[in-house]
Amino acid sequence: MVETLGKYELLHVLGKGAMGTVYEGFDPIIHRRLAIKTVKLPDADDAEAQEELARFKREAQAAGRLSHPNIVGVFDYGETPEIAYIVMEFVDGTTLKHVLDKKERFETGEVVRIMDGLLAGLQFSHDRGVIHRDIKPANIMLTKAGEVKIADFGIARIESSSMTQAGTMLGTPSYMSPEQFMGQTVDARTDIYSSGVMLYQLLTGEKPFEGGLTAIMHKVLNTEPPPPSALSVTVPHAFDAVVMKAMAKRPQDRFGSASEFAQALKASYANRDSVGLSMTAADFGDDGEATMVVSGGRPAPAAPATAKPAAATVPPTKEPPPSAMPTASKKPLPVAMLGGAGAALLAILGVGGYFLLGSSSSPPPVKPVTPVTQPIAATPAPAPMSAADRARMLTDTLASLPCTLLGATDHGGQPSLFGIAGAGAPQAGLASAMGSLPASLMPVSTVQPLDGPYCDALNAIRPYHDFFAKPGMELGLSMVGGATTLHNNDLITLQNAMPNFAGYLQTDYFTADGTVFHLYPTPTDPLKLQPAGTVRVLGDPSKGGASWQVSAPFGTDLIISIVTSAPLFSKIRPQDENASDYLPALRTALQNAASTGQNLSVAAIQLVTEK
Incomplete structure (x- = not known):
């Protein structure tokens, strides 16, 4: 007997995550293969789960108003007494992240083609008032035919909606714009920045900024990465200016629209001084590409209608002439085969495929070795820090954190820390910086979170x-x-x-x-x-x-x-x-x-x- 959800048939489970389950589904009326994402309805007093449900609905609202070849389609939303569900386009393929994690690299023309599809989808989205806010390889789907599709609008901002306010930090640290780290209200140019980061990674095999949350935030706000051509001599020098403009610290210094970005990239490709990319890159490993949602105690108030800043306007997408497009062919891509959390992530995005759970091969037996006990020399206790050294370490670690105004006292015992710190990323950065201090310098904090821009x-x-x-x-x-x-x-x-x-x-x-x-x-x-x-x-x-x-x-x-x-x-x-x-x-x-x-x-x- 086939299990059903509303009018849809649930064929089998594609993956499970902490929030819900994704099924391969089928619409028996129009004979269409589907992906159906479900989440359990939370208790009314579970504020965190209620916010997750709000983001789930926001994904349906955001993607549901977008019908474009480069965006994973959303067809329906529904609720039962126990669950909510989204009915989506079934994408038979894999994510760009999965391809990069396998150390597969793309030739320059293929990079331009992938970016052109991404930017075309973003231009369409921005023209309709939807800002994605979480562009990264894990949210870019590649079909077997090589088509590019943007997925996961779960933290998207709809310009006419008040569901997302300044003071909330959302996104994935390695791809977040400076204004996202600062907890400020974002516009279409934050997607331009994240797309520039992704272009940098496609060209070089490396992200422009690495490290923990605090390190990435500091680099994004204060430093410039080396130009892509400095990391690989096979990257066309003409691409450097395009990447750096897309990743400019100030939104007004970036491309004004996704289509402008795409046109500049294609022009640079036409004037390239080298072809192809290095097919070797550093091991990506586990890059911690989880989307972060860090919110303050309460949302910042919406501005009155007369004071609301004007939304960024972007011109409609213009199809480039055929001669401007790269001539690289669309290479078929294999279906993803992942296990564990990786499978759940791909399934959440509507990816079909099988899940590889382990290997049947066994290693040869190892002869046990009798350990030799060595006496352990006593480690001398570290000398206590002087008052000047304590003050210097506290000041160097905490005083200059962005979006804070902090003060401290230290009388040789446990220091006290007070002041205010921006809610979201600044507060998370403060917590991370405090965690880096030795135990003897861990302060008692009464720092207050500050919501707002x-x-x-x-x-x-x-x-x-x-x-x-x-x-x-x-x-x-x-x-x-x-x-x-x-x-x-x-x-x-x-x-x-x-x-x-x-x-x-x-x-x-x-x-x-x-x-x-x-x-x-x-x-x-x-x-x-x-x-x-x-x-x-x-x-x-x-x-x-x-x-x-x-x-x-x-x-x-x-x-x-x-x-x-x-x-x-x-x-x-x-x-x-x-x-x-x-x-x-x-x-x-x-x-x-x-x-x-x-x-x-x-x-x-x-x-x-x-x-």
């Missing part, structure tokens, strides 16, 4: 923040009464405790929609020299000056205060402006203050607002 603001002031505060030289910033959460119509009242030097304050309020409000100075509360050691209260009507109340949109906001010996700006800033306009000016002003030897201190706190 505030990494640029934290990065702007962090170089001027003392990780170990100098006595009397630290600016104190807090809400009056110690509140960390305010509600609709509450007064926003904060206090700045001046350090032991007189200075000029600049206090700014950043919101999740990209606006910064300048709380001090203002036209009604002009800039004045604040005496050393005093407390300046802002927002209290009884003390004069401006006052502010909490209103929608609600969420997590960031307040920054800066004190300098001389005025930070030569003239007062507008009452409110875009953070993207203000932060470059702030960086320049801080650099000028530091270069002229001014006393300087910065502080930041987060404020949660609710209805």
